[in-house]
Amino acid sequence: MKKKTIAFLLSMIMLVGTLIGCSNESGSEGEGSGSEDEVVKLRMMAYNPESTRTTYLQMLDEKLPNIEIEFEFVALDNFNNVLNAQLQAGEGPDIIEVGGEAKLLAKANYLLDLSDKDFTSKYVDAGLKPYSVDGGIYATPLQSWFEGIFYNKTIFEENGVEVPKTWDELIAISKKLAENGVKPQTMGAQSWEPMMKQSIGLVNNEFYADEANSDFDNKFNEGEAKLAEAWLPAVKEWSKIIDEEILTDDMLGLSYDQALDQFATGKAAMWESGPWAVPTILEKNPDIEIGMFPIPGTEEGPGWLIGGPGSALAINANSDYIDEAIQVLELTATEEAQLALVEDNAGSSFLEGVEVDLGEIYTDSEEAFKAGNVYAPWTAVWTSGNPIVQSYGKSLQEVLAGTKTVKEALQDADETNDNLRQTLN
Amino acid sequence: MYNKNRQRVFMLMILPTFIGFFILYIVPTAMSFFYSLTNWSVYNADLQFVGLDNFRMLFEDSKTLAGIKNTIIYALITLVVQNAIAIILAVFLDKKSKSANFVKSLVFLPAVLSILVVGFLFQYIMTSADYGLLNNIIQFFGGDPVNWLGDKDIALYSVIATQVWQWSGWLMVIYIANLKSIDSALYEAADIDGASKMKKFFKITLPLLYPAASFNILLSLINGMKVFDVILAMTQGGPGYATETIMTTLIREGFNSGRNAYASALGVVFFIAVFILSRIVITFLNKWERKLS
Numbered sequence: 037m038k039k040k041t042i043a044f045l046l047s048m049i050m051l052v053g054t055l056i057g058c059s060n061e062s063g064s065e066g067e068g069s070g071s072e073d074e075v076v077k078l079r080m081m082a083y084n085p086e087s088t089r090t091t092y093l094q095m096l097d098e099k100l101p102n103i104e105i106e107f108e109f110v111a112l113d114n115f116n117n118v119l120n121a122q123l124q125a126g127e128g129p130d131i132i133e134v135g136g137e138a139k140l141l142a143k144a145n146y147l148l149d150l151s152d153k154d155f156t157s158k159y160v161d162a163g164l165k166p167y168s169v170d171g172g173i174y175a176t177p178l179q180s181w182f183e184g185i186f187y188n189k190t191i192f193e194e195n196g197v198e199v200p201k202t203w204d205e206l207i208a209i210s211k212k213l214a215e216n217g218v219k220p221q222t223m224g225a226q227s228w229e230p231m232m233k234q235s236i237g238l239v240n241n242e243f244y245a246d247e248a249n250s251d252f253d254n255k256f257n258e259g260e261a262k263l264a265e266a267w268l269p270a271v272k273e274w275s276k277i278i279d280e281e282i283l284t285d286d287m288l289g290l291s292y293d294q295a296l297d298q299f300a301t302g303k304a305a306m307w308e309s310g311p312w313a314v315p316t317i318l319e320k321n322p323d324i325e326i327g328m329f330p331i332p333g334t335e336e337g338p339g340w341l342i343g344g345p346g347s348a349l350a351i352n353a354n355s356d357y358i359d360e361a362i363q364v365l366e367l368t369a370t371e372e373a374q375l376a377l378v379e380d381n382a383g384s385s386f387l388e389g390v391e392v393d394l395g396e397i398y399t400d401s402e403e404a405f406k407a408g409n410v411y412a413p414w415t416a417v418w419t420s421g422n423p424i425v426q427s428y429g430k431s432l433q434e435v436l437a438g439t440k441t442v443k444e445a446l447q448d449a450d451e452t453n454d455n456l457r458q459t460l461n
Numbered sequence: 462m463y464n465k466n467r468q469r470v471f472m473l474m475i476l477p478t479f480i481g482f483f484i485l486y487i488v489p490t491a492m493s494f495f496y497s498l499t500n501w502s503v504y505n506a507d508l509q510f511v512g513l514d515n516f517r518m519l520f521e522d523s524k525t526l527a528g529i530k531n532t533i534i535y536a537l538i539t540l541v542v543q544n545a546i547a548i549i550l551a552v553f554l555d556k557k558s559k560s561a562n563f564v565k566s567l568v569f570l571p572a573v574l575s576i577l578v579v580g581f582l583f584q585y586i587m588t589s590a591d592y593g594l595l596n597n598i599i600q601f602f603g604g605d606p607v608n609w610l611g612d613k614d615i616a617l618y619s620v621i622a623t624q625v626w627q628w629s630g631w632l633m634v635i636y637i638a639n640l641k642s643i644d645s646a647l648y649e650a651a652d653i654d655g656a657s658k659m660k661k662f663f664k665i666t667l668p669l670l671y672p673a674a675s676f677n678i679l680l681s682l683i684n685g686m687k688v689f690d691v692i693l694a695m696t697q698g699g700p701g702y703a704t705e706t707i708m709t710t711l712i713r714e715g716f717n718s719g720r721n722a723y724a725s726a727l728g729v730v731f732f733i734a735v736f737i738l739s740r741i742v743i744t745f746l747n748k749w750e751r752k753l754s
Contacts, residue, residue, distance in 0.1 A: 113697075117716035120503045140504040140719065226611065226699055288700040289589030289611025298590060423718035427524075434701035437613050452718075455518065459502055459720045 074102070076360045081108045081129035083115040084347065088312055088381040092368075095376045099367055103360050105131075116422070123352075130355040131364060134175050135347045136414055136421035138167045142174040148351040148358060149174060155369035163345050163386025166416050175348035176365055179374065179383035179392075182343030182410050183233055183310040184401055186317075189325040191218060191305040199329045199400050201336045203238065203273060210282040213305050221277075222304035224295035225287040225436060228429030233342045233412075234308050234331065235274040235432065236425075240340035240411050241333025242270035253417035259457050263428075264446040273334060275442050278435065285437050300324060310343070311382035314397065327397055330404040338403035344412045345386060420456045427452040490732075497726035504719045515726035525727065527702045528710035529734065531617055535706065536685030536738070538621050539628075543681050544674065546629040551636035552666060565637075569630035576627070580694025583623045584610065587695075610696050613703035620695050620704060624688075632677045639673035640666070668753055675746045682742055686735050707731050 086093070086107050096105055108129060110118045116137060122128040123146050134141060141147050149172040150156050156164070156173050163177035187199065195216050200206035210220035223230050243249055243266060255261035277283050287295075299307035300320040317324060330339030349368060351361045367373055374385040378392050384405065385392055394405075404410070414421030431445035500511045519525050550568055554561050571579065586594045587609035596606040609619040643666065651661050689708035692698060698705040698713075705713075707727065715724025 114716075116719070117712065120716055120719065124503055137504075137719075144504045226697065228697075228699065286589040286606075286608045286611060289587070289593075289608045291584065291588070294585075294588055294590045303591065420718065423713075426713075426717070430699065430701050433699050434613070437611075437700055439613065439701070455522075456718060456720070459500065459505075459718075459723060 075104050076102060076357050077104050077106055078131060078357055078360055078364065079106045079108055079129035080131040080133070080349075080364075081110060081115075081119060082133035082347075083110060083112040083135070084133065084312070084381070085109050087315070089377070091376040091379040092373060095373060096364060096367065100363060103364065105364070126354060128352050128354070130352055130357055130361045132350045132352060133178075133347050134167070134350045136418065138175050138348065138350060139169050139419055141350070142167070142169045142172065146353055147174040148353045148355075148361075150176065150351070150365070153362065153365075155366045158369045158388055159386045160388055163348075166345050167348055167350070175350035176369060177345040177348040177386045178368075179377045179381065179385050180343055180345060180410065181310060181312075181347065181381075181383055182341040182401075183308065184237075184328045184330045184339075184341045184404075185221075185234075185306050185308050186299065186313070186326050186328050187306045188299070188302060188304075189327055191302065195305075199327070200332050201339075202332050203241075203276070203334050206332055207276055207280050207282065210277075210306075211280065214282070219298070219304040220282055221306040221308075222290070222295045222298040223283055223287045223308060224290050224292035225283070225433060226289060226291045228426060228433060230292075230295075230308050231283070231432040231436065232425050232429030235271050236412065236414075237331030237340055237342050238274040238333065239267050239270040239413075240342065240409065241331065241337070242273065243267060244411055244413070245333070245337075245340070245409070253413050256413075256453065257417065257419045257457075259454060262446075262450045263453075264443055264450050267446055268443055271442050271446060275435065283436060288433060288436060296320075311398075314382070327400050329400040330409065338407045338409055339401075340409040340411065341401060341404050342412050343383075343410045344416045418453075420453070423456060424449050424452050493725040493728045496722050497729045499722050501722040501725070502719050503721055511722075515723050516730070518723065519726050519730065524702050524705065525710050525714075528705040528707050529730070531704060532686060532688065532706040532708075533734070533738075534617065535621060535688055536682055538618075539624055539685045540678060540681040542621075542625050543629050543632055544677055546625065547632035547636055547677065548667075548670065548674075550629065550633040551640055552662065554633070555637050555640045565630075565633075569634055571627040572631040574627070576624075576690045577694050579623060579627050580691045583619075584695050587619055611700055613700050616696050616700065616704045620691055623695070624691055628681075628684075632681070635673045635677055636670060639670050643669045668749075671746075671749055671753055675750075678742060678746065679739065682738060683735070686731070686738070707734075 082089070086109055089107070093105060093107060096103070119128065119132065123141070128146070132141075132147075134147070138147070151171070151173040156176060159176055163180075164173050167173055167175040167177070191213070192198070195213055195218060197209040197212055200209055213220040225231055243252075249266070252261055252266055256263070290298075295304075295307060296309070296313055296316060297320065298304045300317040302321070302324065314326075317326065330341045332339045349365055351358060351365065355361055368377075369387060371387065371390050374387050374390050375392070377383075378385065382394050382398065383392070384394075398405075414425045418424060428445060428449035431440055431448040434440040435442055435445050497515055498510055498512060500509050500514075554565050554568075587596075589596070589606065589608045589611055593606070593609075595609060600606060607615065610616050647665050647669075648661060651665060656664070687708055688706050689712070692704055692706055692709055696704040698709045707730075711724050711727050711731070714720045714727065
């Protein structure tokens with residue numbers, strides 16, 4: 037009997053999901069002393085797939101014959117898991133695509149300070165701000181990312197509706213489309229992201245557009261300001277789209293891919309997403325004519341997109357090939373590289389003097405771009421942005437299911453912020 | 462014969478395995494007990510003791526508690542339903558006929574597939590999109606479509622259903638192996654005494670299935686408690702927190718949010734929960750065993 041208990045106990049121990057055991061097998065690879073003739077292998081870990089970087093990677097390959105980039109894609113869902121586990125083990129990729137966590141990683145001394153490098157100063161300040169901590173600059177931005185609402189031009193024409201200029205108009209045309217038997221908007225709400233982003237689009241219009249609120253995000257980082265107070269009116273306005281049953285709870289059973297599919301095959305007139313979805317949409321339906329409009333506010337204006345510098349390249353401070361990694365970043369800070377980046381994933385460049393023509397899909401968003409109306413607070417300023425918007429987005433799912441109010445969802449996000457500040461300080 | 466020297470040789474033989482086991486399991490487990498009392502985080506350079514703060518936060522956090530609750534519901538339901546179905550299938554299919562063999566392999570087949578494949582497959586079958594297979598079938602027979610994975614009251618049970626479907630066949634095979642070992646003389650004796658089929662099942666078959674049952678029940682319980690992959694494939698813990706489990710919460714807090722100490726505390730709670738639940742089940746199984754002898 038006793039032996040049994042011990043055997044059982046041991047087998048239970050085996051089961052405990054041990055956190056520490058998850059160190060990673062692969063460190064910086066590549067052999068040799070790094071002399072000029074030898075090819076150095078650099079690991080680049082990214083949360084945007086290789087297809088969004090094809091032209092850029094090809095260019096790196098041609099221009100830097102002594103460096104071989106090993107591109108490692110890890111989806112954003114697991115990116116922090118994998119990266120943090122590797123960094124904790126003192127390993128990790130040589131070049132890291134960083135987003136919202138850049139500041140935390142920099143504070144923990146995982147990233148190389150780039151502020152004294154020449155190429156850093158070629159970028160405009162707005163692009164470097166999210167990656168600056170205590171006077172140091174820890175990453176250089178890739179092209180901006182943005183997200184708005186895609187619409188099917190053919191469906192809009194057939195039903196005689198125009199691109200909406202205000203949030204009420206958006207709701208009005210959605211109702212009209214619904215009356216004509218067309219599903220106005222589809223959404224892959226099984227993921228917590230789309231509702232979170234769309235509602236923040238309205239917050240951009242109603243809250244961040246006001247200069248008086250420019251200090252809010254810093255106060256929020258310090259725990260002195262709360263979303264549940266500041267954002268509430270804007271998010272309440274957004275939630276009309278739920279009250280009017282344009283977003284419905286059956287969308288909680290739709291994944292991103294399934295929503296994309298519905299939009300691409302013309303089963304829904306609108307869908308919230310970004311340029312990265314365009315190749316897949318066109319692949320599924322080459323004849324579709326689509327456009328993207330920014331998220332409109334309560335009053336007529338250029339509207340706002342959600343987005344920002346989004347992602348950037350940083351160098352692992354513990355890398356064995358820091359010089360080679362710097363070469364890559366140096367080359368990235370040229371017009372040619374920037375245009376190569378935009379080729380596969382539309383966005384604007386943060387390199388001074390680089391103009392990008394986005395193409396006709398984004399004509400309706402031009403005014404918003406000109407006004408600089410692109411913002412995503414959680415990647416731009418918030419210290420631990422991703423977990424906060426995750427808890428906000430998950431609570432919005434509960435709002436759509438009818439079990440939570442908008443205010444409670446914002447309070448959940450505030451609570452996550454408080455918890456994380458407590459944990460990480 | 463079994464002298465001490467011999468014992469020592471045996472001990473030496475298990476040493477390599479034991480060292481691996483010690484380094485890869487016992488040490489990390491002890492470390493996570495230790496870390497659960499600190500403020501350890503990947504983003505935090507200096508380590509400080511914070512006592513039981515992590516545990517306090519854990520039990521105040523409704524999201525984490527939802528994860529614990531869902532895990533227990535998941536484990537208990539899969540345990541009961543899977544084993545019940547497996548026993549019934551085993552008893553009916555324990556025959557030597559071609560058709561029985563065919564049905565046996567049919568029922569076993571899903572267990573060959575990866576859990577992730579089954580998860581993604583059922584995500585498409587149960588989706589609320591227009592082409593959702595399950596809803597199309599329901600609508601064909603005049604019913605209303607159900608939001609299998611998007612309704613917070615249904616989602617967890619939809620996931621459970623897929624796992625019962627996938628693993629019942631596996632458990633059935635183990636029960637069938639056990640059935641073969643039951644002495645047919647017992648049934649003959651029962652026939653002579655005029656026992657009914659039901660009586661034979663409850664008085665002979667079921668009690669003598671003890672070896673397979675104890676193995677299967679513990680296996681279902683443990684697999685249920687650590688459920689993770691199928692949730693990731695089908696619902697990602699949503700909608701909201703309706704299908705979050707201990708493991709998904711642990712990964713979310715520990716790695717995505719960088720609250721490693723908090724996640725370690727959850728790991729400790731998980732250890733204790735598994736320990737208590739398994740104790741209860743083992744006590745029950747021991748009683749069963751004693752009854753037999």
